[in-house]
Amino acid sequence: MKKPDGANPAKLLWFVVIVFIAYVIFKSPGWFMNKPIPGSLIMMYMFFAVVAALLVMTSTDESTQGLFAPIKALVEDPSKKIIRNAVFVIAPIVGALITYNQIKPGFDAPVELRATHPAPPTIMKAYDKTFNLATLENPFRKLQTENPEKFKEAVKEGGAVYFKNCFFCHGDKLDGKGHFAQGFNPLPLPFQGKDTIAQLQESFVFWRISTGGPGLPKEATPWLSAMPVWHTFLSEDEVWKAILFIYDYTDNAPRSWVSANSKKDG
Structure with missing residues (x-):
């Protein structure tokens, strides 16, 4: 079967690379300077980074088709049945693991709000x-x-x-x-x-x-x-x-x- 037009995954890979680079930039203060950005802020920054990348990479109909064609081909192309089934199995597992890590109870010590000179008793x-x-x-x-x-x-x-x-x-x-x-x-x-x-x-x-x-x-x-x-x-x-x-x-x-x-x- 002829490969669908615009199924070249290069543009989608570029999108993934851009998002990954943005994530590395936001995490680097914690890795290299021991001054991490709070997780809630990183999520907010990543949201804007993804939105900005999508706005740029879908500015025209041609660029939009080039970005999403590999995804469409994965879903519709019969020759990609094995890959499609693997993705449909792996994606939910990855999502479940991420969700579990987000909600599981932690064993880290609580933040210490210790009074150096507490008020004495009467x-x-x-x-x-x-x-x-x-x-x-x-x-x-x-x-x-x-x-x-x-x-x-x-x-x-x-x-x-x-x-x-x-x-x-x-x-x-x-x-x-x-x-x-x-x-x-x-x-x-x-x-x-x-x-x-x-x-x-x-x-x-x-x-x-x-x-x-x-x-x-x-x-x-x-x-x-x-x-x-x-x-x-x-x-x-x-x-x-x-x-x-x-x-x-x-x-x-x-x-x-x-x-x-x-x-x-x-």
């Missing part, structure tokens, strides 16, 4: 006591003005506590770069600078140290903090003295309710 329990965090103060802080020598001694004792227990993660320079730091995600908190403990009240720091990672509230999900529950290892005084040390070493002053309220009044 009260906390540790050392067989209940603490009101709204009024809790460091019992050694008053020594800074009342008895500077005893304050320095308390800071020194806090430094000993820190270097026995904390510097392995938070670092000997309190910069969050301790020996074990790279093994954690998120990294241990650095205390240097004015954007971490300088923004926190000592009661907040006491709560975080005492209750550790397991004491974090829901907004800190997925609770990746590796901080131990230190109130099971350290005494209450040791925690307070360690807090004195980290503020003193980094030349920071804890935020207080008095200063916060005075700023609001001003």
Whole structure:
């Protein structure tokens, strides 16, 4: 049988190549720069790419016939029965696989919307006591003005506590770069600078140290903090003295309710 006119598949192949190139271009930011375009945007871009290619390649009757003639020949030409049957079997299978991959449940971890400094509870329990965090103060802080020598001694004792227990993660320079730091995600908190403990009240720091990672509230999900529950290892005084040390070493002053309220009044 004579081959139908215009059944040359070259133009259809060009259309497939153009669509494939467009897909590669849209996916390349994710492949080469690790900045992928969202899948929904890629679908939208591909829709416009296919429409644009069809508009150009069907601008005349002759070009339209050249593009769709191979498809028409595949359906109508008796000599292509084997190929036609193969296509009619493979196409639904491919479509089913694509659909399955789109709707099957994934096992990827959820997006982590983790609060770095979650709001503390009103009260906390540790050392067989209940603490009101709204009024809790460091019992050694008053020594800074009342008895500077005893304050320095308390800071020194806090430094000993820190270097026995904390510097392995938070670092000997309190910069969050301790020996074990790279093994954690998120990294241990650095205390240097004015954007971490300088923004926190000592009661907040006491709560975080005492209750550790397991004491974090829901907004800190997925609770990746590796901080131990230190109130099971350290005494209450040791925690307070360690807090004195980290503020003193980094030349920071804890935020207080008095200063916060005075700023609001001003």
